[in-house]
Amino acid sequence: MKKSGVLATLLPLVAADSDAANPQLRVAFHGDDGMMVSWNTFNHVPRPSVFWGKSKDHLTNIASSAVSVTYPTSTTYNNHVLIQGLKPDTTYYYLPAQLNEDTCYEPFNFTTSRRVGDKTPFSVAVVADLGTMGSEGLSTSAGKGVSSNNILRPGEKNTIDSLISSMPEYEFLWHVGDFAYADYWLKEEIQGYLPNTTVEEGYKVYESILNEFYNEMMPVTASRAYMVGPGNHEANCDNGGTTDKAHNITYGLSICMPGQTNFTGFKNHFRMPSDVSRGTGNFWYSWNSGMAHFIQLDTETDLGHGFIGPDEIGGTEGEGASPVNSKMNAQVNWLEADLKAVDRRKTPWVIVGGHRPWYLSYKNVTSTICWSCKDVFEPLFIKYDVDLVLTGHAHIYERQAPIAEGKIDPRELNNPTSPWYITNGAAGHYDGLDTLQSPRQQFSRFSLDTNNATYGWSKLTFHNSTHLTHEFVASNNNTVLDSATLYKSHKCEWLER
Incomplete structure (x- = not known):
């Protein structure tokens, strides 16, 4: 994915390491209309951000946080960003801004939780x-x-x-x-x-x-x-x-x-x-x-x-x-x-x-x-x-x-x-x-x-x-x-x- 000017300014420098190519992405349900996106970087990220949308070609929304945490012996920082305002049982595409610049990532996708009371098996x-x-x-x-x-x-x-x-x-x-x-x-x-x-x-x-x-x-x-x-x-x-x-x-x-x-x-x-x-x-x-x-x-x-x-x-x-x-x-x-x-x-x-x-x-x-x-x-x-x-x-x-x-x-x-x-x-x-x-x-x-x-x-x-x-x-x-x-x-x- 070619980085836009905004995306380029959000990307931090990361260490050259084999793990850098794998950001350890994790997503989790967060209520009826949210999804938590977590990933790892080698450096602290002042403003972790995620681009997202309903099409992988149109990641027109951005969610950000100030949560980039680590502990004394850790080799990485854990970044957490909450995406809200989502519809139930819907597939969205997303891409964290702060990933390895040397790797070309395709947008990832997740599907939100089912609507409460949905009787579909x-x-x-x-x-x-x-x-x-x-x-x-x-x-x-x-x-x-x-x-x-x-x-x-x-x-x-x-x-x-x-x-x-x-x-x-x-x-x-x-x-x-x-x-x-x-x-x-x-x-x-x-x-x-x-x-x-x-x-x-x-x-x-x-x-x-x-x-x-x-x-x-x-x-x-x-x-x-x-x-x-x-x-x-x-x-x-x-x-x-x-x-x-x-x-x-x-x-x-x-x-x-x-x-x-x-x-x-x-x-x-x-x-x-x-x-x-x-x-x-x-x-x-x-x-x-x-x-x-x-x-x-x-x-x-x-x-x-x-x-x-x-x-x-x-x-x-x-x-x-x-x-x-x-x-x-x-x-x-x-x-x-x-x-x-x-x-x-x-x-x-x-x-x-x-x-x-x-x-x-x-x-x-x-x-x-x-x-x-x-x-x-x-x-x-x-x-x-x-x-x-x-x-x-x-x-x-x-x-x-x-x-x-x-x-x-x-x-x-x-x-x-x-x-x-x-x-x-x-x-x-x-x-x-x-x-x-x-x-x-x-x-x-x-x-x-x-x-x-x-x-x-x-x-x-x-x-x-x-x-x-x-x-x-x-x-x-x-x-x-x-x-x-x-x-x-x-x-x-x-x-x-």
Whole structure:
């Protein structure tokens, strides 16, 4: 694209680096008429700007902001610009002004969320625990101690490949925690997968893995809304729980650097629509699309895990921080208010996503099950008739029966009064899948773990106001290995108007 005089004045100088050709574009829904556009540059941008329009040949509108943020160890700045005044379910073309001058970019495009109450069927992709693929993450080889079941076979597609090839089949991507696994850098070095470096220089390896992840994801995230929530690997920097037995050292929080703690990168990289839904930062918020109301919850901060203080989660580590003063019950109070306000005549389906599960046939239950989450969230899910709860954290796939207070709903998927629970943390990262206990819990209905050596993602299809299908899509060949349909007798007056 030939730069106009205005465009040329808005473009900053950027460093000559291979990453400069990939601006890590990410878009996200922002209310009924907005879309947040985010991208990365090597330098601070005083006035991030996006040209946009309904035709790629006529980007006649411009949106700008003053948000260009970073943190001490980051190699890039995250720029965020909100485009408003958009029509629902409409495709727009856009191009950030501040991209690499040496690369000729064609305008990108996104499609806005469906009008609230739109009864047209649609599908959504959902992932958790999706890490970097390739030479710095999951590949056809691994370091010492990684099971042969947990590496890719030669020629096998990974989950990012699968999501890219399946893009026509879903309208947006929902990622419920654990992104690049950049904090695994030390484990990968100790196991001989990555070259050794000093701890002091470790942040460079961390940032390299992080940038590679967002580069790999860009074919999806530049055109499909990328809705996200926090996981433990955005905060606790456990380096994969690695122990160097030769030196009797366990590597963990003691060597974490800025960018690896307190959700720093997560807060900088994204701008979720919490201001529209009265939530908090990228941590808890909600949005609507068509016949569904989606809720992203935070299982990491104010429920006793101790990663950060509740007063810190609203701001960023970089410029433009907006601290939020919240109390320990802030999320629960918000959740009840949000659920109470849902108009089930327009959005009959209510879907909740959070990182940590509490119903699971997991082998290492103590370190995985979030009982505090169950204590505070489950009563509200039951009270307000939440339809489906999606989690990750355990690197397995398990579809459970609808459950309330530990009891299996006798109706199963035929109009249950209890929430349906599904855990899918099998998207794939450096050291792969985990092990489920045998025999499974009584509520288990279908499961896959390291013994099946299959990575995959979830696809939700909203057929109408009464039928919702969940599918586990195997990443290696895009086949469906598990499918189940929930029937709920939602009363939807809006469908008859």
